[in-house]
Amino acid sequence: MSIYLGTYGHVELRRNAPEQALLTTLEPDDVNVDRRRFSVDFAEGALISGDQITIATQGGSPLKLIADHTDSNGDYYQDWRGYVYVDDAGGLRLYDTFDGALSGSRDRALPLVTPDTPVAIGIQTRDVNYNCLAQVRNYEITTSRDQVNTDVLGQEFHTYYEAGLISGQGRLNCFWEHTNDQTADCGERYDLSVEFSSYLARLVLRLKQGAGFDGRFYIYAEDNNPAVWYECQCIVSNVAVSVAPTQIITTDIDFLCTGPITLRQGQPPRYLLQEDSSLLLQEDGSPILLQDED
Numbered sequence: 001m002s003i004y005l006g007t008y009g010h011v012e013l014r015r016n017a018p019e020q021a022l023l024t025t026l027e028p029d030d031v032n033v034d035r036r037r038f039s040v041d042f043a044e045g046a047l048i049s050g051d052q053i054t055i056a057t058q059g060g061s062p063l064k065l066i067a068d069h070t071d072s073n074g075d076y077y078q079d080w081r082g083y084v085y086v087d088d089a090g091g092l093r094l095y096d097t098f099d100g101a102l103s104g105s106r107d108r109a110l111p112l113v114t115p116d117t118p119v120a121i122g123i124q125t126r127d128v129n130y131n132c133l134a135q136v137r138n139y140e141i142t143t144s145r146d147q148v149n150t151d152v153l154g155q156e157f158h159t160y161y162e163a164g165l166i167s168g169q170g171r172l173n174c175f176w177e178h179t180n181d182q183t184a185d186c187g188e189r190y191d192l193s194v195e196f197s198s199y200l201a202r203l204v205l206r207l208k209q210g211a212g213f214d215g216r217f218y219i220y221a222e223d224n225n226p227a228v229w230y231e232c233q234c235i236v237s238n239v240a241v242s243v244a245p246t247q248i249i250t251t252d253i254d255f256l257c258t259g260p261i262t263l264r265q266g267q268p269p270r271y272l273l274q275e276d277s278s279l280l281l282q283e284d285g286s287p288i289l290l291q292d293e294d
Contacts, residue, residue, distance in 0.1 A: 008222045011139055011172065012130040013195050015051060016212035016233075021122035022046055023058065026065070028114050036109040037091045038065070040123070046209055047092070048202050049085045050101050050195075052127040056080075058120040066094060067111040081126065085109070098131070098193040125209065130216060131195035135177045137250065141170035141217050141230055143261055168232060168257030170217070172197070176241060176249040200253045204236040211236040212258065216268070226266050233259030 024040045031038040047053070056079035057063050064076045071077065083101035085093040093109040095101040100108040144167055178198035203211045212235045221227035238254035 004220050006138070008220050009139075009218050010221065011133040011136055011218065012216040013133050013199075014130045014214040015048075015125065015127040016210070016214060017125045017127050018209045018212075021056075021124035022209075023120070023122050025118050026115060026121050027118050028116070031065070031112055031114045032091075033112050033114060036106050036112055037087075037093055038112060039089075039091045040121075045206060047084055047086050047123070047125070048199060048206065049104065050098055050199065051084050051125045052082070052098070052129070053084050054079055054081045054124050054126050056122055056124075058122055061119060063119070063121070064113055064115045067113045082110070098129070129193070130214075131193045133172070133174070134194045134196055135175035136197075137173045137175060139170060139172045139217060141168060143168045143230075143257075166261055168261045170234075170255055170257075172200070172253040172255070174251050174253070176251050197251050197253065200236055201239045201241070201251065204239045215255075221268075227268055228263070228265050229268070230261065230263055232257045232261040 022040075022042050024042060026038070026040065030040065055063065055065065060078055062076035063069070063078055063080060066080050069077055069080055080094070083095045083098050085095065085101045085104040087093075087104065093101075093104060093106070094112075095109060174197035176198070177196040200213075203213065205211075212233065214232075215234045216229050216231050218227060218229040221229065234255040235258050236253060237256050238252075240252045242250050242252070
C-alpha cells in the first residue's frame with residue numbers, strides 16, 4: 001500500500017479564453033512609439049498582464065502597429081499574437097513571451113509604429129498554455145453529487161438525472177506574491193512559466209470577460225512517474241487577503257467548478273517543441289500533442 005505526501009502536489013492554471021473579441025478603434029494618437037505603449041478604451045478591467053492575445057483588424061486591412069511585423073514584401077499582416085502588459089492607466093505593451101509581459105519592461109517590449117489612419121480592431125485572449133501557480137501553501141478541492149427531483153421529468157431525462165449532478169468547489173491558500181523574480185518547482189518534466197496569486201485577485205475583479213480559468217490540481221506528480229490530478233474549469237468566487245503585523249501576507253482564493261470534473265492518472269499532456277522551445281501549432285493555433293510511446 002502506497003502512502004503519498006502533499007509535498008508532490010501542485011496547481012497549474014490556464015488563463016481562460018472567451019470566444020467573444022473586444023472591439024474598438026485604434027487611433028493614431030493612441031500610440032506612443034517612444035514608450036512602446038498604446039491604449040484602447042476597454043483595457044482596464046478587461047485585460048490582465050500576462051494574457052496571451054490576438055490583435056486583428058475587423059475589415060481584413062493590414063495591422064500597422066508592431067514594427068517589423070511584415071511579410072517578405074514589406075506588407076503588414078492582418079493580425080498579431082503574443083502577450084500583453086497592462087499598466088495602472090490602462091496602457092498596453094506587447095511582448096513575445098509570458099515572462100516579459102509580467103515584467104512590463106519598456107526595453108523588452110516590442111517596438112511600435114503609428115498607424116496612418118484610425119483602424120477598427122478586435123482583441124481576443126487566446127491561451128493554450130498551463131502555468132504553474134507559485135507560492136501555494138495548500139489547496140483543497142471538493143466534489144459532490146447534487147440530488148435532483150426527477151418526478152416532473154420525462155423518462156429520458158429521469159434516467160439521465162436520477163444519479164444527480166456532479167459539482168465541485170475548492171480553496172487555494174497562497175503566500176501573496178506579485179513580482180516576476182522567482183521560480184517554482186513543478187518537477188523535472190515541466191518547463192512552465194510561473195503564475196502568482198495576484199493574478200487570481202485581479203481575475204475576480206475582471207468585469208468584461210469574467211473570472212474563469214482552467215485548472216489542474218495535482219495530488220501527486222514527481223519526475224517521470226505517473227501523475228494523479230483533477231482537471232476542471234473554474235471561476236473565482238472569493239479572494240481574501242490576510243495582513244497582520246510580523247506575519248507573512250497570505251491569500252485565500254475560493255473557486256467553483258463550472259464544467260466537467262475529471263480525475264486523471266498517467267502522464268499529463270505535453271506538446272511538441274522546436275529547437276528554439278516554441279510550440280509547433282496546428283492551423284487553429286492549438287499545439288500538437290505528442291503521441292504515447294508504445
